[in-house]
Amino acid sequence: MTGWTDEVEAAVEAVRADVARLHAELVRYGLVVWTAGNVSGRVPGADLFVIKPSGVSYDDLTPESMIVCDLDGHAVPGTPGSERSPSSDTAAHAYVYREMPEVGGVVHTHSTYAVGWAARNEEIPCVVTAMADEFGGPVPIGPFAIIGDDSIGRGIVETLRGHRSRAVLMANHGPFTIGVTAKDAVKAAVMVEDVARTVEIARQGGPLVPIPQDAIDKLYDRYQNVYGQASDDRR
Numbered sequence: 165m166t167g168w169t170d171e172v173e174a175a176v177e178a179v180r181a182d183v184a185r186l187h188a189e190l191v192r193y194g195l196v197v198w199t200a201g202n203v204s205g206r207v208p209g210a211d212l213f214v215i216k217p218s219g220v221s222y223d224d225l226t227p228e229s230m231i232v233c234d235l236d237g238h239a240v241p242g243t244p245g246s247e248r249s250p251s252s253d254t255a256a257h258a259y260v261y262r263e264m265p266e267v268g269g270v271v272h273t274h275s276t277y278a279v280g281w282a283a284r285n286e287e288i289p290c291v292v293t294a295m296a297d298e299f300g301g302p303v304p305i306g307p308f309a310i311i312g313d314d315s316i317g318r319g320i321v322e323t324l325r326g327h328r329s330r331a332v333l334m335a336n337h338g339p340f341t342i343g344v345t346a347k348d349a350v351k352a353a354v355m356v357e358d359v360a361r362t363v364e365i366a367r368q369g370g371p372l373v374p375i376p377q378d379a380i381d382k383l384y385d386r387y388q389n390v391y392g393q394a395s396d397d398r399r
């Protein structure tokens with residue numbers, strides 16, 4: 165018995181379905197191997213979020229197997245999935261939701277090229293328009309942080325708060341992305357791997373040419389405010 169209102173119950177069901185489905189997108193875009201990545205989504209109108217169980221095959225993820233947590237990262241007792249261990253990164257996701265109320269989704273993957281930049285502790289420089297559009301500049305490196313407690317969350321927040329980028333490459337680990345929804349955070353995870361790969365390959369051919377800051381600003385503004393449809397999540 166959770167004591168949730170009908171509205172909260174309905175919102176939880178919708179986010180469970182959304183988060184379960186979005187893990188398939190990580191597979192579809194080649195961002196994960198085995199179970200090395202996770203998606204979570206905030207429940208609108210409640211101090212709750214939904215995250216996957218730890219180490220469970222993506223093929224076996226269903227809405228009912230998702231875990232509903234409070235913003236301290238504790239599973240809500242008696243809810244479906246609460247008997248399982250949540251993702252190893254639950255405390256990190258919870259910290260982001262507590263500290264950044266504008267965030268509605270968090271994603272982590274070990275996508276190959278983004279992890280390559282993280283392994284070198286090297287930010288991805290803004291040398292292609294797709295980066296200016298999506299991230300508004302370079303994709304930053306976050307601190308090295310131990311897995312399992314809120315250290316990663318603190319690193320994400322200290323790096324991304326006030327930054328245009330919705331992706332951070334946690335040093336020697338990999339990308340974490342945020343979004344206004346879980347789907348939006350998945351999009352950022354797809355895009356950061358795409359630019360990590362493109363810029364890596366470009367650098368093999370010769371020196372990279374930075375985009376001037378005023379052009380980055382214009383590209384970012386257009387993509388955030390004009391590109392796509394007025395009904396898009398980010399507008």
Ligand SMILES: O=C(CO)[C@@H](O)[C@@H](O)COP(=O)(O)O
Pocket residue numbers: 199200201202217218219220250251252253272311
């Ligand atoms: O990054 C790590 C471990 O390095 C984890 O996020 C990743 O393996 C996914 O773990 P979970 O299955 O979400 O517990």
